[in-house]
Amino acid sequence: xxxxxxxxxxxxxxxxxxxxxxxxxxxxxxxxxxxxxxxxxxxxxxxxxxxxxxxxxxxxxxxxxxxxxxxxxxxxxxxxxxxxxxxxxxxxxxxxxxxxxxxxxxxxxxxxxxxxxxxxxxxxxxxxx
Amino acid sequence: xxxxxxxxxxxxxxxxxxxxxxxxxxxxxxxxxxxxxxxxxxxxxxxxxxxxxxxxxxxxxxxxxxxxxxxxxxxxxxxxxxxxxxxxxxxxxxxxxxxxxxxxxxxxxxxxxxxxxxxxxxxxxxxxxxxxxxxxxxxxxxxxxxxxxxxxxxxxxxxxxxxxxxxxxxxxxxxxxxxxxxxxxxxxxxxxxxxxxxxxxxxxxxxxxxxxxxxxxxxxxxxxxxxxxxxxxxxxxxxxxxxxxxxxxxxxxxxxxxxxxxxxxxxxxxxxxxxxxxxxxxxxxxxxx
Numbered sequence: 525x526x527x528x529x530x531x532x533x534x535x536x537x538x539x540x541x542x543x544x545x546x547x548x549x550x551x552x553x554x555x556x557x558x559x560x561x562x563x564x565x566x567x568x569x570x571x572x573x574x575x576x577x578x579x580x581x582x583x584x585x586x587x588x589x590x591x592x593x594x595x596x597x598x599x600x601x602x603x604x605x606x607x608x609x610x611x612x613x614x615x616x617x618x619x620x621x622x623x624x625x626x627x628x629x630x631x632x633x634x635x636x637x638x639x640x641x642x643x644x645x646x647x648x649x650x651x652x653x
Numbered sequence: 654x655x656x657x658x659x660x661x662x663x664x665x666x667x668x669x670x671x672x673x674x675x676x677x678x679x680x681x682x683x684x685x686x687x688x689x690x691x692x693x694x695x696x697x698x699x700x701x702x703x704x705x706x707x708x709x710x711x712x713x714x715x716x717x718x719x720x721x722x723x724x725x726x727x728x729x730x731x732x733x734x735x736x737x738x739x740x741x742x743x744x745x746x747x748x749x750x751x752x753x754x755x756x757x758x759x760x761x762x763x764x765x766x767x768x769x770x771x772x773x774x775x776x777x778x779x780x781x782x783x784x785x786x787x788x789x790x791x792x793x794x795x796x797x798x799x800x801x802x803x804x805x806x807x808x809x810x811x812x813x814x815x816x817x818x819x820x821x822x823x824x825x826x827x828x829x830x831x832x833x834x835x836x837x838x839x840x841x842x843x844x845x846x847x848x849x850x851x852x853x854x855x856x857x858x859x860x861x862x863x864x865x866x867x868x869x870x871x872x873x874x875x876x877x878x879x880x881x882x883x884x885x886x887x888x889x890x891x892x893x894x895x896x897x898x899x900x901x902x903x904x905x906x907x908x909x910x911x912x913x914x915x916x917x918x919x920x921x922x923x924x925x926x927x928x929x930x931x932x933x934x935x936x937x938x939x940x941x942x
């Protein structure tokens with residue numbers, strides 16, 4: 525698969541992944557970037573996380589708050605909102621179905637029709653009544 | 654915040670490129686992203702980061718142009734002024750540290766307490782006339798004449814020009830708050846406290862006076878300021894040196910007592926209606942000018 529396609533796929537799932545991390549606890553920017561980077565291959569560049577966070581906040585899925593912890597510099601911490609939790613729950617459900625479908629297609633186990641190993645055209649499979 | 658990491662030449666160069674790339678982006682979003690990237694660099698770079706470390710962190714961030722594209726995707730509708738203002742407000746409010754919110758909360762709470770205090774001490778009722786009263790000097794009360802007309806009573810004594818005259822009245826504090834008489838209230842729109850002079854001397858009887866148990870007004874001492882605790886009564890003495898001009902047997906009278914009274918932290922003017930009018934009658938000595 526072309527790198528451009530993977531990049532688009534990453535962009536599509538990065539938002540829910542950010543919400544999933546924030547679901548566990550609030551995080552500040554670099555912390556979030558490092559946790560995402562730890563999931564190999566998920567993050568193409570660290571900087572893209574910030575515009576994404578701002579879009580999630582504008583959508584009402586994330587809030588941010590400055591915290592001035594003693595002995596540390598003030599940091600902006602991001603938290604998931606109730607709307608964000610609902611959105612994440614909905615995405616999880618859809619993702620399970622979607623990823624199973626994609627996996628089925630990629631592994632030829634769910635092809636409704638196509639070509640067999642000898643190149644002969646197969647008819648669409650009907651679901652059992 | 655470490656100065657050295659953000660002042661590294663490579664970092665300054667990167668932030669300069671980011672500023673340039675964000676020129677077409679709405680100011681609020683541009684400012685916010687710059688602040689986020691700056692904070693990221695400040696967190697990610699140690700104070701003594703060398704060129705290699707800085708270059709690695711900047712490379713992972715992505716190019717400034719890519720970041721700018723993320724903020725304002727091509728074809729995105731321009732923001733309205735209203736939306737920009739809201740975003741700016743949201744940005745500013747989110748930028749306020751929790752400690753500041755705590756301080757604001759404390760200030761608001763203190764303001765609430767102050768307003769409550771103000772309401773508590775300004776709304777209590779005024780002092781009231783209690784019923785006991787009389788002329789202060791024997792040469793006055795021995796010559797007092799009481800008259801009633803139209804339901805109103807007036808006690809009149811001859812004016813003794815250039816001499817001290819005065820009266821006393823019982824004053825009740827019917828409220829739940831201590832009230833302190835500070836003195837007479839003077840003003841162009843305020844009534845006089847004496848029929849014989851614009852200037853008076855006010856005295857409030859010291860504690861332990863109980864006029865209901867037969868206390869004699871002339872045996873007590875007076876002070877100013879004078880405190881009247883809630884539910885208690887004090888005598889208020891009003892003295893003056895008569896200096897007004899009365900000709901052809903004319904009379905001058907007053908029927909209220911205007912006082913400056915402190916209630917809590919606040920001072921207010923209370924005008925207390927008396928049970929009768931207090932009058933002096935001419936002729937006054939000396940020529941009237």
